[in-house]
Amino acid sequence: MGTISQDHAKLDSDTIVDAIRPLVEEDPSIKVKYVIVEVQGRFNYTVSYHKAWLVKQKAVAKVFGDWKVSYQTLPIWMKAMTVKMSGSRVQIKTLPVYRESENVQGVRVLHRIFWGFYTCIAAFRHCKPPVQVDGMHLYRKYKGALLVVVAQDGNQNIVPIAFAIVKGETADALDFFLTNLRRYVVTIDSVSIISDRHTSIDAAIARSNGAWSPQRTWHMYCTRHIGSNFLWKFKAPYLHKLMVNTGISTCCYGYIHSKFVASAYD
Incomplete structure (x- = not known):
């Protein structure tokens, strides 16, 4: 009879959910277009994109x-x-x-969370001293930011060592993150911490009571972030290349280069 192009009232969402459940179990991030293809193949019927999206969320x-x-x-x-x-x-x-201004007894909501897996904490003992902090915005129903700290082992593999979910990359949130990172994971001195130039991390380091300050640690700016900002502001690929090469040069004072280049266009 050909493919039906309108939503079928009797092909309810529960039926479709049961049909696509194995796909979702295998890959929760499956694209909606593949859900549409699966339904069409099973029922000889094409659901609308909106209905397929809703069914996927339900599954x-x-x-x-x-x-x-x-x-x-x-x-x-x-x-x-x-x-x-x-x-x-x-x-x-x-x-x-x-x-209505009254505290609801026995009910609390998540504000922020820090965690580190033991295997990752143990692995850091065998990694190089520099650690890098970065954040990623979270979307969908609940907003916020995922903070991650990574290190590098002797084979140049990236090792995640700690995580946090916070409301945003604020000074308070990063202070919470860095305090627990120092307490539980990066407990040794003579390490360096690499970050972007977000003012909140500078504020968090400043209020750390010396835990992240010289001579215990050295704060360096990420060359990739500096290069991206440099290119966005000056639109000069050639100068951008020179700046990146300066930042990654194998100089014992490489962190000074990064700080200098970062402040050169302020």
Whole structure:
């Protein structure tokens, strides 16, 4: 009879969810267009993009739990991790809930969380001294930022050593992150911390009571971030190349180069 192009009232979402569930279990990030192809192949019927998107969200929630359930089970999951993987570190900060200026008893919401897997903490002992801090914005229903610290081993492999979920890259959030990083993971001195030029990390380092200050650590700016900002401002690829080469030069005072170049166009 050919392919039906309109939404079919009797082909409900539960039927489609059952059909695409194996795909979602294998790859939760499956693209909507592949969901449409799967439905068309099974039912000789093409669903609209909007309906396919809604069905995929429903399938993800059915397999992995919805957003609310995931956040509610986060403390339980973290507790299980520290029990089963002794030496892992977790710090959770919550906030009270208010309704019409009154505190709702027995209810708190996630504010920020820091964690480090024991295997990653142990691996850092065998990595090179520099560590790099970076953040990534989170989207979908709950906003925020994922903070990650990575190091490099002797074979030049990138090793993630600590993580945090915070509301945003603010001075308070980064202070929380760096404090726990110093307390539980990067406990040695004579290390360097690499970051972008976000003012919040400078503020967090300044309020660390010397934990991230010379001579215990050295703060360096990431050459890639500096190069990106340099090119955006000056639109000069040739100068951008020279600047990047300066930043990655094998000089014992390379961090001074990065600081100098970073401030040269302020």
